[in-house]
Amino acid sequence: MPTRAELPRSMGYEEQYSWTDDLPVCKQSGVGYSTNQIYREDGHRREEHPFEDTSFHCRVDDNTCLYGVFDGHNGVKTAKFALESLASEILLDTKLGKKTNDDEIREALVQAFVAVEKSYLESIDDRLAERTSLIYEIPEGIKPYEAYKSHPHVVEKLNSLNYELSCGTSAVIAYVTNGLLFVANVGDSRALLCKTDENGVLRVIQLSVDHDLSNEDELLRLYNLGLRFDNVFKGSRLGNQKNTRCLGNYLVKGAYKEFEELAAATSEPITAEPEIHGGIKLDSSCRFLLLMSYGLYKSLEEATGIDHDQVNKRIAEMVVKEFRVQSTLVGVAQAVVDKVVRIHHDMYMSGEERGQGSRDDMTLLLRNFNFPLPNALSSPSSPIVRFDSHPTVSELPMWAGTQSDKSEGDTTVTNSTENTTSSSGESYTAEKKANEKITPYVDFTEYYKNVELAKLEGTLPEGIEF
Structure with a gap:
């Protein structure tokens, strides 16, 4: 495994290769995904934007595994940066591997997210300097229409740059070490632990926190920063995004004063600090773990009209059903994604427009602990x-x-x-x-x-x- 000094620092994130591609893949996990789609009456497929989700599922040694799902917005650049950098911060941190105290591990995971955020903002210093220079070319106090009329090329370039700087990502990671599970997340990607109770009934436990405007704790945090609820509730977005926490997106952080609903905050209202759950002892009752992007559960919510808790249960039920018929964990994860895609598509095409005429990218990462896969393939190698x-x-x-x-x-x-x-x-x-x-x-x-x-x-x- 490369050291931090050996990582490709100058590599563009638009490229396909990532150093994490060379990490050993965890064989007890699988990933399913589907790209976003705008629905057309003729049934032809049309994507609204390139795929913005990314993920990893690696096995470091017999005692340590790391899994992550990253749901990018306004591009995939930050999601890829966060994937590589978080993997680096966690897997290449020799001190973290020696920590046995739960509090120390939780603190180390928080610091990993903070370090990634700092590193990302440092990586866009040149773009921030360019943005400042463009702003100074536009007379102060001028209205947007007048600015575009008098400085069209400057405004167009500034708008393009603002879109690039608004690129961000939600993130949910699961860190398994020495029989313990730790989950960290920012944004609205979810982690579900499915385990059986004393009666053998499968229970679904959400280990992540949805950082959005439906979260009362997040609303209280924003209120304590000086934000008025009437301003926050004017819409479903904070600045240019829905999440109250994320990695990246400079505009709602360093430039948050430019948004009317955020301007009153005494400090940056959108934070990159994660919520941490764990350590959770992985015993025989723990059956499987699911990490998923917002697009998966939101599409199922829209298509069925069920609430937060029920959608988690429905996804777990789908996974259990696919365990009975699929032969690989990748097959299980992909079959569940495909089923949600079909349910959402059929709902819209039937005329029951509960949501928009489109759906977002979907990613489902499955980590099996001891749930049976009766049809698993087993054959001799090259007989x-x-x-x-x-x-x-x-x-x-x-x-x-x-x-x-x-x-x-x-x-x-x-x-x-x-x-x-x-x-x-x-x-x-x-x-x-x-x-x-x-x-x-x-x-x-x-x-x-x-x-x-x-x-x-x-x-x-x-x-x-x-």
Whole structure:
């Protein structure tokens, strides 16, 4: 794993490659996603903007995993920056790995978010200087229309720059270490922990906080900063966004005085400080964890008309249902996303316009702890097959891998050619299996009998030689 000094500092974030792409992927997780869509009567697909969600799911070692979903707005640049920087702050912090006290880990996660915010604002210093220079070119006190009439090129460039500087992201991360789960979030991406109670009933616990204007604690925080509720409630947005917390978006932070509803605040009203939950002991009752972007649960809310708690329950029910039929965790996550996409699309096309005629990007990250996946695929790696009178497979026999109840780390099932132990405990070695015939999986006696009979009757297909 690279050190901080080795990270590609000058790489543009529009590029596809990220150093986190080289991190080991957690095999007990999967991600499903769908891009945004504006609905058309003819059914053709049209995206409103490029995909702005991003995520990672990596396994550092047997005791440590990190997962994250980032829901960008006004571009994906900040989401990508936050993904790379948070991974760097958490995974490359050698001190964090040695912390065992819950309070110390929570504080370290808070400081990671603060450091990422500071780093991001430093990365746009040149754009901020350019913005200041453009503002000084427009006479003070002039109305927007007059400014555009007298300085059209300056205003157009300033508007373009303001859009770029308003790029921000919500973030929700899950940090698993030594059997404990910690969740940190800013914005409205969610984390749901699904666990069974003493009666075996699956319970859904939201571990994240929705930082928006429906959150009374956030409204109280804004009130204590001097914001009047009548100004805040004029619309559903604070400045140019809906969230009361985020990473990035300089305009509602350093330039918040330029927004009428935020100007009265005594300090920056939109903060990057996360809410932290944990450590939560991952025992056998913890079944799976879901991280999701706003677009997923909001689309289901709009399509069904259900409330906050019910939408969480409905998504968990969808996941459980897909566990029963899918063969991979990626398949489970993607099937749930696809189902929400279809439900929202069908609602709109039927004329029941509960929401807008569009939906946002969707991302669902699933981390399984010990929920059964009965149809999981298991097969030998690159088997060598030769057909004699009875087929012989020169490879280890097939068996279904089972998930471990150890929730603090990954369970990796490998098809080793050196030493492998089956589910029954019998050991196989390369020496033992060499030149050894095993009982055939399929008896071809009836097949060859029918071939000979077809030859006699002249009913064999033409062009096939036996």
